[in-house]
Amino acid sequence: MSDRFPFPIPDGWFGVAWSEDVSAGELKTIRCFGSDWVLFRTNGGEAGMMDAYCPHLGAHLGHGGCVDGDAVRCPFHGWKWSRDGSCADIPYAQRRPTGLAIRTLPVCERSGTIFAWHHGAGAPPDWEVPTMPEFSDPGWTEPEHLEMEIATCCQELGENAHDPAHFVSVHGVANPPVSEIEFEGRQKISINRGRLETPRGPIETIIRGESFGLGLGITRVSGLTDMVFLAMNTPIDEEHLQLRWSFTVPRVGESRRAEGVGRAFIREFMRQLEQDKPIWETKRYEPRPRLCDGDGPIAAYRKWATQFYSLPAR
Ligand code: FES
Ligand SMILES: [Fe+2]
Structure with a gap:
């Protein structure tokens, strides 16, 4: 675990790649959840993710391994590993040892993203990544993607988002956002009524944010325009995150204006992120914060977040 945070890597679904980045028959190395993995797509088009190191003698499958039908072939002695982790072939053995398996992670694809399930104790998924119909609706624009790496953890x-005071001191926002927040099982829902600054002046908006675990947030903006924004935070290790965002706006009607507002929203989001970054990357988690009125539902958020750690906090 990190010196700055007492948290292990949390449990849940995390976005690990854009669907378009892994074509059928392709295999690539990705670093997340504190290890190397290979992410691949079978020739039939199904995504899979397995430990990068072959259990036979430890070759790295990302360096010379390849997709072979619906399995991955190791570059060292040619053993084949199926998408479910079982051993599909040993090209030279008369008898296959029993109980052979490579570690795999459950994978699903939604809204142009490949998600992997991480659980500290290896338990299977107990909730699903929601479908976001706007991302496959021809009435909405092709999603735009942005990425950034940042030295912090999911919980921080x-x-x-639950720290209204910093919106004034860090982001220079005149009035901190006032939001209604509900914590419901794995989900967290916030509704924010506010003004969005755009080059053509402020517009009144309703921003509905839904979080599913600590790695996935869906924000829907409505008001003068609509927009759906998918934000994913994926642990690279205990103190580094890969952030991925995808957004789409309706094509219909005044699509150019909607796109302009969508872009303004992203620009404002990125501006705030750049302002937050130096604080997030150098701060440490304060387990016993001295809070005062006006500090927002930080304690409630922290309580909700405890459910995503199957391993005890330090
Ligand atoms: S190390 Fe993978 S087949 Fe031998
Ligand atoms: Fe911020």
């Missing part, structure tokens, strides 16, 4: 990043 999420806490920022």
Whole structure:
């Protein structure tokens, strides 16, 4: 675990790649959840993710391994590993040892993203990644993607949204956002009524944010325009995150204006992120914060977040 945070890597679904980045028959190395993995797509088009190191003698499958039908072939002695982790072939053995398996992670694809399930104790998924119909609706624009790496952890990043005071001191926002927040099982829902600054002046908006665990947030903006924004925070290790965002706006009607507003929203989001970054990357988690009125539901957020750690906090 990190010196700055007492948290292990949380449990849940995390976005690990854009669907378009892994074509059928392709295999690539990705670093997340504190290890190397290979992410691949079978020739039939199904995504899979397995430990990068072959259990036979430890070759790295990302360096010379390849997709072979619906399995991955190791570059060292040619053993084949199926998408479910079982051993599909040993090209030279008369008898296959029993109980052979490579570690795999459950994978699903939604809204142009490949998600992997991480659980500290290896338990299977107990909730599903929601479908976001706008991302496959021809009435909405092709999603735009942005990415950034940041030296923090999921829980710290999420806490920022429940810290209204910093919107004034860090982001220079005149009035901190006032939001209604509900914590419901794995989900957290916030509704924010406010003004969005755009080059053509402020517009009144309703921003509905839904979080599913600590790695996935869906924000829907409505008001003068609509927009759906998918934000994913994926642990690279205990103190580094890969952030991925995808957004789409309706094509219909005044699509150019909607796109302009969508872009303004992203620009404002990125501006705030750049302002937050030096604080997030150098701060440490304060387990016993001295809070005062006006500090927002930080304690409630922290309580909700405890359910995502199957391993005890330090
Ligand atoms: S190390 Fe993978 S087949 Fe031998
Ligand atoms: Fe912020």
